[in-house]
Amino acid sequence: MNLAEQIRNKAKELLESKTVECVIGYERATDGLTARPLFVYEPEEVGKLIFDQTCTHNLVKYLLNRRDKATAIVVKPCDSRAINLLLNEKQIQREKVLIIGVVCPGIVETSWNQTSEKLPARCQLCRQHTPVVYDFLVGETPPTEPAVPKPYADIVEMEAKSVAERQSFWAEHFSRCIRCYACRQVCPGCYCSECFVGQLDPLWVGIRIAPSENQVWNAIRAFHLAGRCIGCHECERVCPVNIPLMLLNQKLEKEVGELFNFQAGLSAEALPPFATFQKGEKLGIGE
Amino acid sequence: MTQFISKRNLLSWLKRLTEEHILIAPTRVAELTLFQKVNRVEEIIFDFNNTALSPKECLFPTTETLFNVEKKDGQVELTPVTIDQKTVIFGLRPCDARGIALMDSPFLKEPADALYQQHRDKITLVGLACLTACPECFCTSMGSAPDDPSNLDILLTEAEDGYIVQIITEKGKALLPEELLSTTQAPPPAPPSPKAVPTEGLVQRTQQVFDTPYWDRLADRCIHCNLCAYVCPTCYCFDIRDYTDKGKTERVRSWESCQSLGFTRQAGNIEPRNTKGARLRQRFAHKLLYFPEEFGALGCVGCGRCVRVCPVNIDIREIITDIQKLGAKVEA
Amino acid sequence: MAIEYQPKVVGFLCNWCSYAGADMAGTSRICYPTNIRVIRVPCSGRIDPLLIIKSFQMGADGVLVAGCHPGDCHYTEGNYYARRRFALLRPFLDYLGIEKDRFRVEWVSASEGKRFSQVVSSFTEEVRRLGPRGIAPERAVL
Numbered sequence: 001m002n003l004a005e006q007i008r009n010k011a012k013e014l015l016e017s018k019t020v021e022c023v024i025g026y027e028r029a030t031d032g033l034t035a036r037p038l039f040v041y042e043p044e045e046v047g048k049l050i051f052d053q054t055c056t057h058n059l060v061k062y063l064l065n066r067r068d069k070a071t072a073i074v075v076k077p078c079d080s081r082a083i084n085l086l087l088n089e090k091q092i093q094r095e096k097v098l099i100i101g102v103v104c105p106g107i108v109e110t111s112w113n114q115t116s117e118k119l120p121a122r123c124q125l126c127r128q129h130t131p132v133v134y135d136f137l138v139g140e141t142p143p144t145e146p147a148v149p150k151p152y153a154d155i156v157e158m159e160a161k162s163v164a165e166r167q168s169f170w171a172e173h174f175s176r177c178i179r180c181y182a183c184r185q186v187c188p189g190c191y192c193s194e195c196f197v198g199q200l201d202p203l204w205v206g207i208r209i210a211p212s213e214n215q216v217w218n219a220i221r222a223f224h225l226a227g228r229c230i231g232c233h234e235c236e237r238v239c240p241v242n243i244p245l246m247l248l249n250q251k252l253e254k255e256v257g258e259l260f261n262f263q264a265g266l267s268a269e270a271l272p273p274f275a276t277f278q279k280g281e282k283l284g285i286g287e
Numbered sequence: 288m289t290q291f292i293s294k295r296n297l298l299s300w301l302k303r304l305t306e307e308h309i310l311i312a313p314t315r316v317a318e319l320t321l322f323q324k325v326n327r328v329e330e331i332i333f334d335f336n337n338t339a340l341s342p343k344e345c346l347f348p349t350t351e352t353l354f355n356v357e358k359k360d361g362q363v364e365l366t367p368v369t370i371d372q373k374t375v376i377f378g379l380r381p382c383d384a385r386g387i388a389l390m391d392s393p394f395l396k397e398p399a400d401a402l403y404q405q406h407r408d409k410i411t412l413v414g415l416a417c418l419t420a421c422p423e424c425f426c427t428s429m430g431s432a433p434d435d436p437s438n439l440d441i442l443l444t445e446a447e448d449g450y451i452v453q454i455i456t457e458k459g460k461a462l463l464p465e466e467l468l469s470t471t472q473a474p475p476p477a478p479p480s481p482k483a484v485p486t487e488g489l490v491q492r493t494q495q496v497f498d499t500p501y502w503d504r505l506a507d508r509c510i511h512c513n514l515c516a517y518v519c520p521t522c523y524c525f526d527i528r529d530y531t532d533k534g535k536t537e538r539v540r541s542w543e544s545c546q547s548l549g550f551t552r553q554a555g556n557i558e559p560r561n562t563k564g565a566r567l568r569q570r571f572a573h574k575l576l577y578f579p580e581e582f583g584a585l586g587c588v589g590c591g592r593c594v595r596v597c598p599v600n601i602d603i604r605e606i607i608t609d610i611q612k613l614g615a616k617v618e619a
Numbered sequence: 620m621a622i623e624y625q626p627k628v629v630g631f632l633c634n635w636c637s638y639a640g641a642d643m644a645g646t647s648r649i650c651y652p653t654n655i656r657v658i659r660v661p662c663s664g665r666i667d668p669l670l671i672i673k674s675f676q677m678g679a680d681g682v683l684v685a686g687c688h689p690g691d692c693h694y695t696e697g698n699y700y701a702r703r704r705f706a707l708l709r710p711f712l713d714y715l716g717i718e719k720d721r722f723r724v725e726w727v728s729a730s731e732g733k734r735f736s737q738v739v740s741s742f743t744e745e746v747r748r749l750g751p752r753g754i755a756p757e758r759a760v761l
Contacts, residue, residue, distance in 0.1 A: 029600040031422070036600035037508040057599065061510065065563070112595040113422055158714065167716025176317065178340070178349050178542070182512035186598060196669065198549065204669060207526050207541040209350035210757035212676045216669075219715055223668050226707055238598045240339060240514055242317040251714050255707055277699035279689065283706035286689070286726045 003051040003102060006138040007074055010100055014072050015043040020098055024062050025074040026055040031113040037062070049074075051138075053108045054115055058082060058232040061188040063092050072098040076107070078122070080131035081230035081265025082188040087133075088268050091191060101134025103141055122233045122246075125151055132266055152254045158247060170215065176241040177214040179207075183235035183245055184221060189228045196220065222248035227256045227273040230265035259283060290452040291471035292443070292463075297450060300467050301328045304375050308411075311345055312377040313338050322376070331378070333445070336421050337590060341386060341520035342379045346406040347394070353402060353527070353538040370405040375462065377413045381435035381442070382426040382590040384414050386520025388438040392582040393523060411462050414439040420481035423591035425604060428486050431588055434478040444475050451475050484604045485611050486585060492614030493576040501613055503564030505606070508599045509546070511566060515593040515601070516544035521574070521586050524550070545569045571606060626680040626746040628655045630739070631670065633663045635693035636728050637685030643732030651736035652743040655683065662686070663724075664697025668708045671722065675712075678755050681721045681746030685738065688726040698726070720745055721752070 001009075011023040027038035027048045035054045039062075040046055051074065059073055060082035075083060080101055086092045106123035109116045130141045158166060181197075184190040197205045197217060205216050222229075222245070229249045236245045256262055260273040292300070304310050305326060312331040314323045320335045322342050354367045394403040417424075417433035426432060436442040440459030443450035452468060454460050516522040526543040529536050543550065546567070551560045560566045578586030587603065594602050632638040638659050644651065660666060663686025674682045684705065692698040705724045713719035723745075725738045 030594075030602040030605050031600075034600070039504070039507040062507070065507075163713060163716055163718050166714060170716050173317070176321075178517060180513045180517045180544075181547075182510075182514050182598070185510045185512040203530075204673060206530060206539070207350070207528050207543075208530070208539050208757065209541055212754060212756050215715070216672055216676050219672055219711075220669050223672075223708070223711065226711075234598075238512060238514070240518060240596055241321075242319055248714075252707065252711060255710055259706055260703070274700065274703055277696065277703055279699065281702075283702055285702050285706045285709070285724045286686075 003138050004049060007051050007100060007102070008046045008049050010136055010138070011040060011046040011049055011072065012043045014098060015040065015046070020070045020072040022066065022069065023049070023072040023074075023100075024059050025049045025100075026051060026057070026059075033113060033115050034110045051102060053105060054110050056107045056110060056237065058186075058188060058234045060086065061186065061191075063097060064188075064191050066096075067092060068096065070096050070098070072100055074100045074102060075131055075134070076102055076104040077126070077128040077131045078104075078230060078232045080133050081128075082232065084133055084265045084268045085189060085228060085230055088270070088272065094268070099131070099134045099136070101131030101137050103130050103137065103139030105129075120233070121154075122231060133268065152250060154247060155251050155254050158251070171211060173243045174214040174218055175211050177209070177218065177243060178241060179209050179214065179217060180240060182238045182240065186234045186238045187225070188232070189225050189230070190221070196224075218243070218245070218248065222252060225249060226252040227260070227262060228264050229253060288470045288472060289475065290454070291446070291449055291469050292452050292467055293449040293469070296467040297443075298328050300463065301331065301377060304377075304462075307373065309372050309374040310377060311342070311374060322379075333378070333415075336419070337380055337383075337592070339592075339596075340518055341590070341592065342376050342383050343386060343390060343520050343523070345374060345376055345410060346387065346403055347390065347523060347525075347542075350539060350541040351402060353540055356536040356538070358534055368402060370402065370409055372409065374406075374410045375413060376410060378415045379412060379439075380417055380590070381414055381433060381437075381439070382424070382429075382431050382588040383520050384412055384438040385426075385429075385431040385435070385588045386590070387412070389521045389578075389582070389584060389586060389588065390523055392584075411441075411458050412439045413441045413443065413459070413462075416442060416444040417479060418445055418476060420479040421591055421595075422482070423594040423604070424481040425484045425589035425591065427481050427589070428484040429585055429587050429589035432478060433481065434475070446471065446473055446476065481589070482604075484589070484607050486607065488614075489575055489585065489607060489610065490579045492610050493572060495614040495617045496610050497568070497572065497576075499613060499617065500564075501609065502568035503562065505601065506563035506567040509563060509567050509601055510599060511546040511548065511563070512598060513544035513546050514596045514598070515570065516546060517542060518592040518596050520588055520590055520592075521578075522570075545573070567601075571603070571610075574603075575607070575610070624747070624751055626654050626743060626751070627678055628652075628681045628683060628739075628743055628746055629674045629679045630655045630657045630683040630685065631660055631663070631666050632657055632727075633665075633686045633693070633698075634659055634661050636687035636691065637663075637725075637735065639729035640685070640727040640731045640735040643730065644736045645732075647732045649732055649736045651739040654743050654746075655739050662692065662694050662697035663701040664692070664694065664699075666701060666704075668704060671708060671712075675717055675721075675752065676754070676756055678752075680749070680752050681723070681742060683739070683742050684722075684724045685727045685735070686724070688728055691728065717752070718749055721749060 014020045023040040026035045029036040058079045060079050106119045109118045109120050262273045310325050311322050312325050313320050314330045315332050319339045357364050394400045436455050440456045442453040524543045525540050527540045529538050552558050574586035671682050686698045709719045727735050
């Protein structure tokens with residue numbers, strides 16, 4: 001039985017038994033090639049569910065719209081880290097979520113009306129092909145995880161540039177930002193009921209779209225995700241003007257890993273790095 | 288016998304334009320095709336389907352200062368912003384030209400938006416006909432066509448070694464020097480046929496499905512990312528704020544979208560559109576019901592950008608088909 | 620006549636230790652460069668990285684944060700959290716194109732008036748050496 005069939009059977013079972021009100025998964029998009037999120041409420045509709053290498057979306061954010069309703073959700077390993085993040089931050093209740101974890105073969109690069117055979121960098125560097133949290137597992141766990149080639153290669157390349165080069169790199173990319181906030185909307189870690197950009201007093205970032213304002217927006221959003229970003233790359237996928245946002249998030253992920261030996265989303269119980277400290281730790285600050 | 292301009296003459300004309308005009312044309316940047324101000328004509332690309340963002344930002348910029356206010360010697364002095372330089376938008380598709388014409392309705396209706404009016408008066412539109420139709424385009428269902436000259440000052444259609452030229456308005460005639468033109472006997476290429484979307488009676492059907500649960504279901508997957516509104520040639524919601532510093536105030540207008548949470552929040556924290564379904568419904572009700580009721584045409588040009596860009600495939604063509612089916616059921 | 624570049628230095632000082640230390644420098648009549656603009660906060664742990672980035676956006680050439688020595692925080696733990704936050708912020712600023720030497724964190728106690736003046740002097744000179752950032756917030760009117 002392939003992955004999609006297993007998911008359909010499980011979804012049917014959960015809906016018929018009324019264990020959940022809704023199953024969040026994937027269906028085919030209108031281009032006939034790519035995928036899109038699907039909310040199934042009736043057992044008769046499970047036939048629409050698919051799972052293949054075009055299923056790129058991180059569906060976990062939708063759980064925040066259904067906090068008090070029993071929901072099943074199809075997650076890839078990267079998405080499952082987002083579930084741990086939301087559990088850790090007490091945003092969802094474990095008993096309300098039924099996690100259908102999928103052993104992921106890697107997602108191919110897609111855009112509207114276009115698929116490919118190519119795995120994006122995040123899939124090539126993936127260290128967890130089995131979800132980190134699940135109730136039902138679909139697919140076979142591989143016997144070993146692949147040895148990862150040098151990680152953060154593009155971050156190291158950025159770090160090797162001069163400060164001035166980086167300054168103009170970011171100035172050029174941020175100049176295209178139209179402050180649509182799609183990056184924030186798609187991110188499972190961005191769920192503040194009032195985002196700092198909406199604050200009027202103090203006014204951190206207004207409505208003016210200008211290079212330095214754009215820099216404050218992008219830099220602070222990345223910083224608010226430091227130690228929290230689980231690396232699904234959705235923000236970079238949805239950006240309409242192709243800003244390489246993951247170069248920011250991965251830099252912080254690398255630093256958090258090196259400074260605090262912490263990786264986001266692996267545990268629903270571990271203390272987040274900024275909610276704790278070690279008295280004697282030497283971090284190169286104030287020394 | 289039709290008018291023709293060679294590629295070489297076209298480039299030299301565009302180069303000449305940059306001397307007295309701001310020339311906005313499609314360019315390639317960060318793997319995107321975007322309308323940008325060009326200083327060198329070598330930056331212009333001619334081989335593209337359509338730009339990621341529409342040219343509406345030339346008339347309705349992403350962010351704009353409306354006026355400045357200062358208190359001087361006890362007097363309040365208001366300095367409006369004036370647009371002085373002439374602009375040519377080159378390479379826009381007929382659908383986008385229709386988009387500009389549709390935006391004229393709300394912005395130029397009395398009292399006209401002062402800044403939009405200025406931008407509009409100073410802009411000349413030189414269009415490029417489409418030789419192929421994208422799978423997601425549906426301009427012919429929305430009152431336009433791949434070779435539609437209306438709403439443009441000049442329309443160019445690519446042919447061998449150059450472009451067939453249609454001069455549509457006096458403004459266009461004044462812009463393009465006759466000596467650069469020649470003639471050709473070659474017939475214009477047959478325009479492509481974009482797929483059709485059923486728009487007959489759509490306004491009434493949209494009214495009929497207004498109160499159905501269709502919108503809440505559709506909105507399940509909507510993440511309210513605002514991309515549809517931002518890439519759309521006819522969406523024009525905005526936010527206005529005053530910023531004061533050291534006694535000087537600037538009124539700034541920026542793009543906003545009806546999809547944002549809090550877009551309709553009022554004093555007292557009342558939120559008329561407080562569900563995802565209500566917000567999503569608003570965008571389609573505006574385009575397919577309110578706009579045609581007020582201005583006589585559907586508020587969509589069929590450019591397909593929203594279909595391309597939506598991260599969760601909220602497809603207006605699918606929605607229109609659904610509205611037709613559902614509306615007929617509601618009527619029955 | 621050219622105006623000599625004077626770096627704009629913003630200093631976030633925690634009320635209990637470093638602000639008192641600065642006060643002590645004042646009462647002891649110890650001089651230090653006047654480029655620093657002091658913002659008093661209850662604790663270094665209150666300082667949001669947003670404040671630092673905003674300071675740079677608004678035209679600061681250098682930002683100094685001074686707090687109590689670890690172990691001596693008036694609120695017991697605030698500076699431990701701050702230390703973690705700034706340990707991440709400093710390389711991140713450098714990565715964004717703001718030289719990390721434009722951002723400094725120092726622990727200054729209430730009795731360290733002389734040390735405060737030394738910190739400000741050395742930091743101001745460092746920022747002067749780095750030159751103006753050349754970034755100003757975009758405004759039609761200023």
